[in-house]
Amino acid sequence: MGIEEKTTINRRAFLTGAAATGALAAASAMFGCAPAAQPSEADAAGTGAAPSIGTVDGYSSVIDWLGSKPEISDDEIVETVDTEVLVLGGGNAGIQCALAAAEGGAKVDVVEKTSEENRKVKGEDIGHCNSKFLIDQGYGPFDVGEIVEEFCIRCGGRVRPEIVRKYVANSGEAVDHMMDLVQWPDDRIKLAVTTIDPDISPCDPSQVICQVPGIALEGFTDWPMKRGGYRSWPGTAMFMGTIRHDVDKENGNGVGAFSRLDEVQQFSILRGQELGATWHFEESATVLVQDENGKVTGAITKGPDGYVKYNASKAVVLATGDYCQNADMLWGLQDELVEWAMRAGKTKEDLVGMSPNMGEGIKMACWAGGYMEASPRATNQNGSGANGPWGVCPMLWINSKGDRFMNEASVQQNFPEILRQPKGLIAAITDSNWAESVKNGAPDHGSPNFGRPEYFTELQEDMAKVELENPEGTECRTMCIAERTHKIVYGSKTLEGLLGILGYEGEALKNALATIDHYNELCHAGVDSDFGKDSECMIPIKNGPFYASTAENQRWLGVGLGTMGGLETDDAMNVVDRDGNPIEGLYAIGRCLGGTFGFSNPNPWAGKNIGSAVTLGRVCGKLLTGQEIS
Incomplete structure (x- = not known):
């Protein structure tokens, strides 16, 4: 029942002799609890494994979204790479994790499934607070604890407050560090949009702004601003680029299509490479490698020439993104949206959203003994309506x-x-x-x-x-x-x-x-x-x-920009097993990380998704190499 309730039943009588059976039945009726299920053979053997009620052990879903763990023999491996920190995924989170780990002196390898030519981070806005970028505009410094409290309130308490605190407290430093690396111009940088003026830095005030409400321009300074029972702060770096008037309306191209965030992130990639980080493109993460004690010691990926085995002496960090394109995972894990979709006569394919990810890292962690955070799992759906x-x-x-x-x-x-x-x-x-x-x-x-x-x-x-x-x-x-x-x-x-x-x-x-x-x-x-x-x-x-x-x-929704519900971890982003014990050597960041979003995508400022990915990616890299964080 979870919470002990007071009764008038004598505890000694309740727990002894033949009275126990009758007392248990009476208490069950009194408190509205069904009698406990009989222990499984595994429980009787002392393993602590509970009987599963769904197709996938530990989940209520009746669809097998997980599948079987791939078995790859040694003779299928065409290359072996030894490293210390292996980052699987080169998006907003993976870039910053790799850089921070390299700055901490680790040997770092990054695996990215796209080609080097096509690699490009998505999005435009980084939600954060207390950066030099914001404070110089008069926005802050703000109280970290108050912002953490608001995130937890908006998430209905369904988060790990310490992970949220790590995000808020370290976000300003993460953004300042990113922007300080930008030294414009640089011939190595691939322009995000070929029609922009190449002489203008992506960090120029004409290219990056902070979202504020209209009354802020009329002198409002009493932050936080409270609307509808929730508090908000000006806390976003939006790399929007030059104002455009040639929008392709048929394809729905907004300024998001012209974001200059990737140009900023390229400086972080280059700095990491200068410090020794090695990038491996066109390789897909496939399965984790574990020793006899369950410690994650590396991973196997699949590249153009076959399977590559990575031995990682410090950590494997999952930064492979969400499961927005995996219809089976969506139907198996997005309970609330699935029920609305079913009532509207939709199929699992109707839920598929915008991001290109298939949930590879999340499945790999589950095969290794990790678990997704419990339902309901968040998606990037909010701010809807007749806007x-x-x-x-x-x-x-x-x-x-x-x-x-x-x-x-x-x-x-x-x-x-x-x-x-x-x-x-x-x-x-x-x-x-x-x-x-x-x-x-x-x-x-x-x-x-x-x-x-x-x-x-x-x-x-x-x-x-x-x-x-x-x-x-x-x-x-x-x-x-x-x-x-x-x-x-x-x-x-x-x-x-x-x-x-x-x-x-x-x-x-x-x-x-x-x-x-x-x-x-x-x-x-x-x-x-x-x-x-x-x-x-x-x-x-x-x-x-x-x-x-x-x-x-329409009384139903797809997942929109993507899924937010990720893996259960401890406060250091170390993936945990069903008992909450860390799986040694395995970490999750970005949309692979749970404990940060609650029910949806609650935002006391715009850009929490990318902001938390950038910040917690950097924090993870620092923690793995013994660097100080706030």
Whole structure:
């Protein structure tokens, strides 16, 4: 039952003689617990192994997402490499781990499945705090403990607080170290985008900015900013590059496609190589090597010429990414999304997301005795909804029935709240005062981004061109995070006209108008007595023209940008077995690492995914080589 409960049953009688059987049955009925299962033969033998209820031991899934451990004989090995620290995966986390370990004097080898020509890190924003980059702009220093507390709150306590602390406390140093290595220009660097001016450094203020809310530009300094019950800080380095106006709308290319983060990371790769780190491209991690005591002593990879065996005297670090493209793993591990998808008649292939990873490192760790963190496992899904070109901001939201259903300022809760609404339209409703709602959005992931003020200026220009009474709406450039994709805005001189364009009619139309009237009453009272939205965000909808953006609630979601649920580890990122004991020699970072995300991708600042990968990758490399960390 987990927690001992008080009873009036005499303990001595409860535990002795024939009374024990009856007392156990009585207690089971009293506390609502089913009788314990009889021990398996393994339990009787003292191994401590519990009976499995799923296809894969230790998991409830009925699909075999793990498969059998590959068996590779010695005569299949075409090459053997001796090293100290073996990093499997050369993404944002692996690069920084390899560099830190090399700086600590270790012999380092990095295995990367892509070719050297095609290697490129994904993303653009690094969530962090207390870097020189931020403090020089007036953002911080901030209290580490307060930020750690907020991460734990947003994750519902389903994290390892010490790993979160290591991320927050060391993130500023990690970002400063990355940026300090950039000495521009450098002929060795492959440009991320060939159309940029090669004379401009990726660390130039015109290329990298910090996301802030609109009210910060009007003098707000009372950090943290609290919206919808959650706290946020300005804490993101966004390597967005030059402002672009030639976005390919059909392919959805936003500024993310033009990110200069990879150019910054190339300096870290080069510095690691100068210190002796060796990179091996076009090799796929296949299986870990263990000795008779279970210690991980290396790994076997598969390259163009066959299998390569790596002997690692210090550690093998898993940095191979998530399992976003592995439909079996998604269907077997993403319980919440699977259930929504099943109810919507979807298949496992429908869940597949954007990242290219297949979960190789996670499976390798499970074959070696490690375990994924328990369900529900996080995905990169938050900041959803009818966000329009302004991003997720605290405008009034209504569902297909015309009902308001949540505190719209609570970015953290958007997608689970929306999923529980009737299938169909979700609409954000505003009026000529739309900019006030946009300015009052928090700097969470997906929220309005005033770090580059030109974006807001351009949105104002586009909003002024919205064609009223046009059922097709008008395209406007977005100012959400760093993206420049286009979103549709609908406009009308009247609320009735706007709602009609959106498709509300009959009872839904009457209900939507009544909902807006009630919302305006709450706004004038200055208190949201329905859902508790912050008074600053209670902006009435009364002066035309009226505007709306929409989304379609399908009552299911794929994994989006990727999965976040990773492997169980201890506080040093050492992968642990089912009893919580470290598996000697095996570590996890990046999206292979669990204990950092909770239910979804909670962000008191944008860029937690890459920020934690970069920082904890660096921290892991330091720990493996005895360097000091915060």
